[in-house]
Amino acid sequence: xxxxxxxxxxxxxxxxxxxxxxxxxxxxxxxxxxxxxxxxxxxxxxxxxxxxxxxxxxxxxxxxxxxxxxxxxxxxxxxxxxxxxxxxxxxxxxxxxxxxxxxxxxxxxxxxxxxxxxxxxxxxxxxxxxxxxxxxxxxxxxxxxxxxxxxxxxxxxxxxxxxxxxxxxxxxxxxxxxxxxxxxx
Amino acid sequence: xxxxxxxxxxxxxxxxxxxxxxxxxxxxxxxxxxxxxxxxxxxxxxxxxxxxxxxxxxxxxxxxxxxxxxxxxxxxxxxxxxxxxxxxxxxxxxxxxxxxxxxxxxxxxxxxxxxxxxxxxxxxxxxxxxxxxxxxxxxxxxxxxxxxxxxxxxxxxxxxxxxxxxxxxxxxxxxxxxxxxxxxxxxxxxxxxxxxxxxxxxxxxxxxxxxxxxxxxxxxxxxxxxxxxxxxxxxxxxxxxxxxxxxxxxxxxxxxxxxxxxxxxxxxxxxxxxxxxxx
Ligand code: SF4
Numbered sequence: 001x002x003x004x005x006x007x008x009x010x011x012x013x014x015x016x017x018x019x020x021x022x023x024x025x026x027x028x029x030x031x032x033x034x035x036x037x038x039x040x041x042x043x044x045x046x047x048x049x050x051x052x053x054x055x056x057x058x059x060x061x062x063x064x065x066x067x068x069x070x071x072x073x074x075x076x077x078x079x080x081x082x083x084x085x086x087x088x089x090x091x092x093x094x095x096x097x098x099x100x101x102x103x104x105x106x107x108x109x110x111x112x113x114x115x116x117x118x119x120x121x122x123x124x125x126x127x128x129x130x131x132x133x134x135x136x137x138x139x140x141x142x143x144x145x146x147x148x149x150x151x152x153x154x155x156x157x158x159x160x161x162x163x164x165x166x167x168x169x170x171x172x173x174x175x176x177x178x179x180x181x182x183x184x185x
Numbered sequence: 186x187x188x189x190x191x192x193x194x195x196x197x198x199x200x201x202x203x204x205x206x207x208x209x210x211x212x213x214x215x216x217x218x219x220x221x222x223x224x225x226x227x228x229x230x231x232x233x234x235x236x237x238x239x240x241x242x243x244x245x246x247x248x249x250x251x252x253x254x255x256x257x258x259x260x261x262x263x264x265x266x267x268x269x270x271x272x273x274x275x276x277x278x279x280x281x282x283x284x285x286x287x288x289x290x291x292x293x294x295x296x297x298x299x300x301x302x303x304x305x306x307x308x309x310x311x312x313x314x315x316x317x318x319x320x321x322x323x324x325x326x327x328x329x330x331x332x333x334x335x336x337x338x339x340x341x342x343x344x345x346x347x348x349x350x351x352x353x354x355x356x357x358x359x360x361x362x363x364x365x366x367x368x369x370x371x372x373x374x375x376x377x378x379x380x381x382x383x384x385x386x387x388x389x390x391x392x393x394x395x396x397x398x399x400x401x402x403x404x405x406x407x408x409x410x411x412x413x414x415x416x417x418x419x420x421x422x423x424x425x426x427x428x429x430x431x432x433x434x435x436x437x438x439x440x441x442x443x444x445x446x447x448x449x450x451x452x453x454x455x456x457x458x459x460x461x462x463x464x
Contacts, residue, residue, distance in 0.1 A: 022228075037301055067252045067292035076290055077243070077252035082332045082365050104332070104423065105365040126235055126423060127332065127367035128456040130252040131243035149303050150252075150292050164228065164425065175364055178426025182226060182419030 002165070010058030011099040013119045019165045021172035025123060026160040031060040031102075033154040035081055038145055039089040042153075046092060053144030053153055057097030062161075064102075065150035066140075067130070075140045075156075077130025080104040083122070087111050094118040102163055106175050116171045123163035124174075136161040186268040187320040189464050191277035194269070194322070197462045198281025201326040202257060203289035205458040206249045209240035212395040213457050216432040220369060229427030233369070236422075236455055251456040254291035255328035257282040257310040260389060264319035275312060278324070282310050294331065313385055322464040325392055333370065333454040336362035339384055342446040351376060351448050352411060358450040359415050359431065364424020366452045371395065372415065372434045373451035377441035387451035390435035392459055399436060408434040 002023035007015060009029030019025065032054045034042065045052055063083050067076030083103030090101060091114035099120050104127035107115075115122060125133060139157040146152050166174045217237055224230050243250040259278055269277070286293055286307040293307045338358045342350050355374060362370075375386025399405035411434040421427020432455070441447055 065252060065292065065294075067249050067254055068290045070248065070290040073248070076292070077249040077254075079252055081253070082335070084365070104367065106363055106424075124364070124423060124425065126232055126239075127364075128251045128454055129235055129239040131246065131248050131250060132235055132239040134248060135242065149305075150294070151303075166425075174426070175424050178226070178228070178421065179363075179419045179424070180426075182421055182426045182428060184417040184419065 006160075009060055011060065012058065016099055016119060016121050017169055019121050019168050021165055021168045021174040021177065023165045025163050025165060027060065027163060028159050028161070029157070031062050031156050031158055031161070032143075033062050033064050033066070033156060035063055035065050035151045036085050037148050037151045038153045039086055041145060043089050043092065046096070054155070056093055058099055060100035060102060061093070061098060062102040062156065066134075066154075067150070069140070075134055075137050078134045078137055079130035080125040080127055083107060090114065094120045107167060112167050112171055112173065115167050116169060119169050121165055121169065122167040124166045125161070125163045133161065187266055188268050188270045189322055191269060191271040191273075193464060194274070194277040195281045195284065197464055198259070198278055198324060198326060199285040199288065201324065201460040201462050202282055202285030202291065202328065205326050205328055205460040206254045206289065206291050207247055208244050209250050210394070210457065210459065213455065214240060216395040217369070217455065220429040220432060224422065224427055224429045226421055226425070226427035228425050229422040229429060232422040232425070233429065249291060250458070251330060252292055253294060253330035253332065254286070255330045255458070256295055257307060258327040258329050258388065259310060259312045260325040260327065260392065261312055261314045262317045262323040263314060264317055264321045266320035267322050278312060279308050279310050283308055313389070323461065324464070325459055325461050327388075327392070327459045330454055330456060333366035333452045336366040337387070337449070337451045339380070340448045341380065342448055344444070344446045346446055348407070351446070352414070354448055355411055355434070355450055356414050356418070359452070360418050360420070362452055363420055367454035367456070368420055368424055368431065369422055369429045369455050370431045371453040371457055372411070372431050373453055374434060374436040375449040375451070376436065376438040377447060378439050379441065379445065379447060382439070383447035383449040384451065386437040386439065387449035390437040391451065391453045391457065393435050395433050404436045404438065408436055
């Protein structure tokens with residue numbers, strides 16, 4: 001296992017450059033949620049050069065569509081969704097200064113290249129561990145697109161949200177290297 | 186005729202949908218526990234431990250195992266001597282899901298294919314109905330998440346492909362899916378029938394509890410062989426490398442057209458949710 005880092009948002013280039021594929025991180029601070037539909041809407045605003053509902057520079061976007069919060073809870077289950085659906089949008093957001101993405105599953109060549117070029121990282125949370133992840137979320141509020149229900153953009157305050165670095169700023173990919181290590185031919 | 190009221194059906198389906206999403210089945214918990222023993226990767230072991238912890242938290246704190254509480258799939262066996270009183274069977278099943286997803290705080294995950302507008306109550310549902318003899322109504326509530334469903338495949342193979350061709354496609358489907366369907370996975374395989382039947386068989390094979398052998402000894406052996414092959418890919422838990430890519434392979438097979446060899450591979454994530462109720 002790699003090293004362990006404790007990240008606090010917002011992030012600077014100095015925070016993420018040391019991270020290597022295979023390192024474990026915990027994240028604390030404010031992060032934002034967005035899935036397919038929200039990404040599409042944010043892209044439209046970017047193209048129209050309009051103001052965005054969330055800051056992008058130095059931020060982390062978590063690809064998640066939580067289940068509804070039962071009474072007395074901040075949020076329901078909140079594990080990651082599959083990231084490749086956000087691949088068409090990620091390079092533009094990285095260009096605008098996005099520093100981290102959390103999800104599950106492989107990213108495209110274009111996204112990996114954009115992470116190298118603009119200094120960003122992609123981290124995996126455990127897919128299907130929605131109840132466990134919810135424990136790290138201390139506050140949640142919808143900041144845009146309420147009508148999208150689970151797909152609305154939320155601001156989350158997290159404490160020690162666990163993730164694993166998959167793609168770093170050097171272009172490494174844990175999905176490729178990890179699998180190679182255990183492959184039997 | 187034995188009468189069953191729609192209200193009984195609504196209540197049973199509602200409870201089953203909540204239970205399925207909050208309580209990971211004992212068979213899955215056991216399979217994950219034994220997987221811990223043969224996983225070699227430390228990251229992989231850590232992930233399996235976290236999945237077990239996740240299941241415990243979900244059960245105790247009454248929140249879903251996974252936020253993707255899925256599209257509601259229902260396998261239904263209706264005994265011919267049952268008469269449903271008070272309305273339609275399909276409507277009762279749908280009302281049960283509607284209530285379960287609302288009262289259980291489950292995520293509504295169904296939308297229009299193009300506008301992507303959410304239907305708001307997790308309907309429509311998907312029902313596979315079989316008419317059988319007897320006076321019982323059996324319902325399996327099987328919520329299915331999008332991540333693993335998206336990685337599922339159907340092949341209309343040439344009959345000459347034989348077992349070799351079938352095995353190759355199964356392993357290839359799992360390899361291509363990589364980390365996306367949240368491994369460790371369970372691989373449901375449907376062989377034969379026709380285009381749609383093979384897919385239904387693949388999904389239905391997932392109803393068999395993990396750890397129970399295939400009743401057909403030949404298929405049981407092939408399931409074991411396929412599992413070994415799949416676990417050689419090194420994909421591992423969450424695709425981050427390791428021994429445990431899949432927990433099991435389940436096959437259901439039936440005869441098919443003389444010109445065809447249909448094969449469906451339905452990938453099921455570790456959040457394998459299925460609850461059976463008999464009324
Ligand atoms: S694939 Fe399964 S475990 Fe993973 S997010 Fe979807 S429903 Fe949850």
